[in-house]
Amino acid sequence: METYFEDSIVIENNMPCHNQQTNNVNQDHAIMKQVRFANSNASISAVSASGLQEVKETNENGLNTEAQVQLDPQLKLLPLNDQIRELQTIIRDMKTSRGDFVFCADRLIRLVVEQGLNQLPYSECTVTTPTGHKYDGVKFEKGNCGVSIMRSGEAMEQGLRDCCRSIRIGKILIQSDEDTQKAKVFYAKFPPDIYRRKVLLMYPILSTGNTVIEAVRVLIEHGLQPKHIILLSLFSTPHGAKSIIQEFPDITILTTEVHPVAPTHFGQKYFGTD
Numbered sequence: 530m531e532t533y534f535e536d537s538i539v540i541e542n543n544m545p546c547h548n549q550q551t552n553n554v555n556q557d558h559a560i561m562k563q564v565r566f567a568n569s570n571a572s573i574s575a576v577s578a579s580g581l582q583e584v585k586e587t588n589e590n591g592l593n594t595e596a597q598v599q600l601d602p603q604l605k606l607l608p609l610n611d612q613i614r615e616l617q618t619i620i621r622d623m624k625t626s627r628g629d630f631v632f633c634a635d636r637l638i639r640l641v642v643e644q645g646l647n648q649l650p651y652s653e654c655t656v657t658t659p660t661g662h663k664y665d666g667v668k669f670e671k672g673n674c675g676v677s678i679m680r681s682g683e684a685m686e687q688g689l690r691d692c693c694r695s696i697r698i699g700k701i702l703i704q705s706d707e708d709t710q711k712a713k714v715f716y717a718k719f720p721p722d723i724y725r726r727k728v729l730l731m732y733p734i735l736s737t738g739n740t741v742i743e744a745v746r747v748l749i750e751h752g753l754q755p756k757h758i759i760l761l762s763l764f765s766t767p768h769g770a771k772s773i774i775q776e777f778p779d780i781t782i783l784t785t786e787v788h789p790v791a792p793t794h795f796g797q798k799y800f801g802t803d
Contacts, residue, residue, distance in 0.1 A: 724752025
């Protein structure tokens with residue numbers, strides 16, 4: 530395992546890499562496979578508006594509705610249903626036991642990860658069934674990876690592996706400087722060809738957005754374009770999402786809820802350090 534220093538970031542190249550698959554589209558897909566991207570409008574709610582704005586009005590429960598928060602097209606919400614609402618409620622409830630908290634958090638993470646994978650490229654393919662028939666389907670394109678922002682982002686790693694067991698996962702450790710209170714990168718480990726991949730960046734709680742902004746800067750320093758980054762989050766504040774999108778307009782944020790108050794106890798409760 531090779532370890533070397535680069536701009537005060539420790540990077541360990543112990544992760545094998547996939548060869549990036551070509552995404553050239555040929556009209557005759559019988560000759561060359563055709564790459565397609567999922568239509569996010571069909572599966573994820575996104576409100577087109579000029580930027581993300583916080584508004585003062587709140588309903589009686591303090592929740593933000595589409596009328597209260599204008600969402601940037603790059604900010605995508607999972608369609609709200611009773612199942613997701615219940616999981617959000619249990620996670621936020623101070624009376625929830627740690628066992629129930631972890632169970633519900635894992636369920637919600639799985640839903641977010643599934644939607645995140647829908648944002649990645651698939652290619653058309655034809656397979657033969659056990660009865661000898663041909664079936665025209667799709668297959669997941671290789672050349673993607675996950676990156677978790679330690680420590681809370683590590684809670685989402687297993688959900689990603691459960692859905693895509695061969696995917697590579699890198700890590701970033703960012704902490705606030707005690708003197709300046711600015712986010713500082715202490716550690717980063719990525720696949721060596723990270724610049725060629727599409728990245729699922731995992732961080733469950735977006736509060737101020739400062740940690741994510743610093744993580745994205747590190748990825749950019751390694752050659753990755755913001756448009757190839759999909760941020761997977763469980764909860765976000767309007768301020769956090771707005772800060773990230775203003776800094777990186779091409780990034781995609783996928784979350785279950787935009788709310789003025791984020792459950793910042795998530796990491797402590799999930800790992801049992803509260």
